[in-house]
Amino acid sequence: MGKKQALWGLLLSSLLVTAGCGNAAQPNNAAPAATNTGQSAQPSAEAPKQELAKELKLFAWGEYFPQEVLDDFTNETGVKVVYDKYTSNGEMLTKLKSGAVDYDLVVPTDYIVERMAKQNMLQELDMKNIPNFANIADVFHERSFDPGNKYSVPMYYGSIGLAYDKTKTDNPTAWKDLWNPKYKGHVIISEVGREALLVALQKNGKSMNSTEPADLEAAKNDLIALAPNVLAYNSTPSDVLAVGDAWIAAVYSGEAAKAMKTNKNINYIMPQEGGTLWMDNLAIPTGAKNKYTAEVFINYILRPDVSKRLTDVYPYSNPNKEAVKLMSDAEKNNPASYPSDDSLKKAEWFADLGPKLKEMDRVWKEVRGQ
Structure with a gap:
């Protein structure tokens, strides 16, 4: 992405807290290594073995998750993904607070992540179950609205x-x-x-x-x-x-x-x-009943081939540096995305x-x- 990706890094400095130059140290809860090309949705062998739920309840913006990507996760893991959609952060917050449905995963915008964390609406992530977080570009490893990546992982910006x-x-x-x-x-x-x-x-x-x-x-x-x-x-x-x-x-x-x-x-x-x-992020609500399964799904979404498939269909800017490497020059230089x-x-x-x-x-x- 060259100059354009560098620009986004500079602009995001008003939102993100960079961890230094060169090979910056990762946050304490960040995974030590990425699964850059692995084809399994499951975390690495280092993560503790846990049972996957039969169903994952996903509550997110419309036109964010292609059905074929969700179907492939089901084929790999046996977990059915129920995808409910909202049109605003306010709608998402209202439904979560109502307790009508116990969603396992949501996609709040940057400033909403901070608000939800302050209101104890999010669970802390176990990065041992999300080793593919290391595929995220370094500039996104420290975000001011979520220091230490405790509660969220970047999906689109x-x-x-x-x-x-x-x-x-x-x-x-x-x-x-x-x-x-x-x-x-x-x-x-x-x-x-x-x-x-x-x-x-x-x-x-x-x-x-x-x-x-x-x-x-x-x-x-x-x-x-x-x-x-x-x-x-x-x-x-x-x-x-x-x-x-x-x-x-x-x-x-x-x-x-x-x-x-x-x-x-x-x-x-x-x-x-x-x-x-703006930046939208994957996060697990406090009321989620299937936290481990949600973390396995996040790890799947951060796999380079899957992440690229997301932005092939919905071409927002992609924070996954390994997915970007798979893109054509035309995709990297799209004036809408970058x-x-x-x-x-x-x-x-x-x-x-x-x-x-x-x-x-x-x-x-x-x-x-x-």
Whole structure:
């Protein structure tokens, strides 16, 4: 990945706590060696023998785990994977707190990992059962939201920016271009309130994490004004981008990369106002009944061949350095998965807003109620 991977490392330094230069020492609970090319889902012989559960309950974002990857895990281990999906961290947290289902594995975003750990919602990982953690690039071995990798393992990272059809738009460069009246009925924006509001907040020169009443009121009015341009409120719009129904979208980088595979007219950029960076992580909830089986599954997901299969289907940025080695040059240089240096300088990370997030939820309901 060369320069682009180096760039991501520099940008992630605001989120990650690097362990030093060269061959940095691994955290105390990190595995001493990786299973780089092994084809077994099971941990190394050094890990204590335990019984696998018959079923693993996975609760994660939609379009994150290809069914064939889950089926292969079942074929290798005999463990059936039940994959339930959510559309926001808030939805995941609410369902976990309700206790309605005892999920064994979840995929929270960076700042949510920190919140869940503080609220005793996550179990500490036994890295002896996850030797493939060593396949993760060194820059991700220490993350500020989870020091020592106690509770989580990186799965995907990426950005939220602008995807557009070069044949149907006028070379857009900024969030403000979504409001161009020429694009009436052809704009996509997320159905998740915080993801929609960040677009308007940054357009107005404010932080995407602002909860100031005046900032949110201005963002609300702008999103109401945008409504005539909106084709759909959709956080997974790769298909409508690919077929050409959507001309421009505020979108996750992985969705843009998927659309670019089938429609060569699609381009992806970080908007002039900034855009967003994020990282999603594998973690085991406190209520999980099958912790060992979840750790075996994590180890399977971190196997290079499996990790590459994930990003072959859902081309987010991959933190698995051994999986990256298996990629083509075209994959490594996809501008959606690995944006250029300058385009990321103003990008922001999500902050944990705590109770103030309710203000964003209230404003979003007012937008959609119009």
